[in-house]
Amino acid sequence: MSANEALLTLEGWYTYHNFRTINWEKWRAASAEERQAALDELNDLIRTWEANEAENQGSTAFYSILGHKADLVFMFLRPTMQELDEIKTAFNKTRFASYTEAPYSYVSVVELSNYVHNPGEDPKANPHIRERLYPILPKWEHICFYPMNKKRDLQDNWYMLSMQERQEMMRSHGMIGRSYAGRVKQIIGGSIGFDDWEWGVTLFANDPLEFKHIVYEMRFDEVSARFGEFGNFLVGNVLNKETLAKKLEV
Ligand code: VOV
Numbered sequence: 608m609s610a611n612e613a614l615l616t617l618e619g620w621y622t623y624h625n626f627r628t629i630n631w632e633k634w635r636a637a638s639a640e641e642r643q644a645a646l647d648e649l650n651d652l653i654r655t656w657e658a659n660e661a662e663n664q665g666s667t668a669f670y671s672i673l674g675h676k677a678d679l680v681f682m683f684l685r686p687t688m689q690e691l692d693e694i695k696t697a698f699n700k701t702r703f704a705s706y707t708e709a710p711y712s713y714v715s716v717v718e719l720s721n722y723v724h725n726p727g728e729d730p731k732a733n734p735h736i737r738e739r740l741y742p743i744l745p746k747w748e749h750i751c752f753y754p755m756n757k758k759r760d761l762q763d764n765w766y767m768l769s770m771q772e773r774q775e776m777m778r779s780h781g782m783i784g785r786s787y788a789g790r791v792k793q794i795i796g797g798s799i800g801f802d803d804w805e806w807g808v809t810l811f812a813n814d815p816l817e818f819k820h821i822v823y824e825m826r827f828d829e830v831s832a833r834f835g836e837f838g839n840f841l842v843g844n845v846l847n848k849e850t851l852a853k854k855l856e857v
Contacts, residue, residue, distance in 0.1 A: 612770045617730055619717035619740025620665060620684040622796045623691040624752060624807065625698065626677035626711040626841065634706045635857045645702035646855060650848055652697060656683070660743065665690065668744035670843035671854060677710055680752065680843060682744060682809065684717065711841075713754060715796025715807040717742065722777040745792050747811040748845050751818040754804030754838035757830075765834045776830040783821075783828055791817050804838055815842065 634642065656667035665685040672680055681698070685691050691714070698704055717740055721730065730736045757765035765773070784793065796807040810818055825831040846854065 614770070615721050616797060617719040617721050617736065617740060618797065620686055621688050621691050622715045622717060622807065623683045623695065624713040625681040625695065626672065626709065627679045627707040628710050629678045630706050630708065637706070641702070645706065646852055648701050649703045652701060653848055666742065666744045668746055669846050669851065670750045671846050672841055672843040676839060676841055680750065680841065684742070684744065713798070713807045714801045715798035716801070718795055718797030720777070722774050742794060745811050746845055747792065748813045749811065749815045749818070750843045751810040751840065752807065753840040754798070754802070754807050756805045756836040758834045758836055763833050779828055780825065780830045783824055787817065787821050791821050818842065
């Protein structure tokens with residue numbers, strides 16, 4: 608092992624995953640007019656998110672979450688933390704928010720770890736890199752989110768490895784990832800200093816089995832097998848204004 612060399616990271620848009628559970632008892636008890644007013648207000652907010660995305664000033668997607676951990680996730684990418692804070696506050700002020708609880712959230716910034724950069728090139732001038740730092744969320748059928756760390760045990764401490772060792776492992780990771788091109792889209796949010804884990808991993812796929820396959824395959828790869836530590840996994844199905852309204856019918 609050699610002295611550690613901190614890696615140059617590239618950062619793009621800030622990221623906020625707002626997970627919500629719906630208080631169905633309260634929602635059902637509300638009058639039809641109140642529910643409609645709550646939905647209209649939520650749709651107004653969704654239209655502002657759509658306008659933001661159309662102007663390429665950020666991106667938003669929302670999904671219905673399976674299991675008991677949440678019912679919905681609203682995922683936002685924005686240029687600044689101020690905008691994420693405004694979005695959070697605007698959402699919390701809506702009538703709809705008062706029928707929900709927030710069991711979980713995650714804050715990070717889209718990150719490229721630049722293990723595979725071209726020396727001499729300004730990475731932010733490269734359109735392929737810009738596309739990955741400022742991505743438009745694909746709205747594929749399914750989302751999978753989980754936070755993760757790289758281990759810091761005495762025997763297996765990622766941060767004590769040499770740059771070359773880390774580079775080799777990340778190359779192998781990237782090769783596996785690339786074999787899922789067009790089937791899995793990943794957004795890696797760096798969250799050191801922002802949230803409780805080091806990264807938030809968001810995956811999109813049209814077939815949910817792709818999540819099971821890629822995560823399983825990566826478990827055999829050294830960087831995940833030796834160093835990966837994982838938090839809760841959340842999985843969901845895409846929503847739009849119409850399917851969200853349908854989900855909220857009582
Ligand atoms: C479509 C799948 C896919 C692809 C193509 C892909 C490629 C790449 C490349 C080329 C690179 C390195 C350079 C960069 O671009 O940052 C990374 C980086 C990273 N990845 Fe990845 N990854 C994928 C997918 C993918 C998955 C499924 C996971 C979760 C791991 C698992 O076991 O569950 C993951 C994690 C990460 C992380 C935490 C980092 C940052 C590590 C660090 O130490 O800095 N990733 N990843």
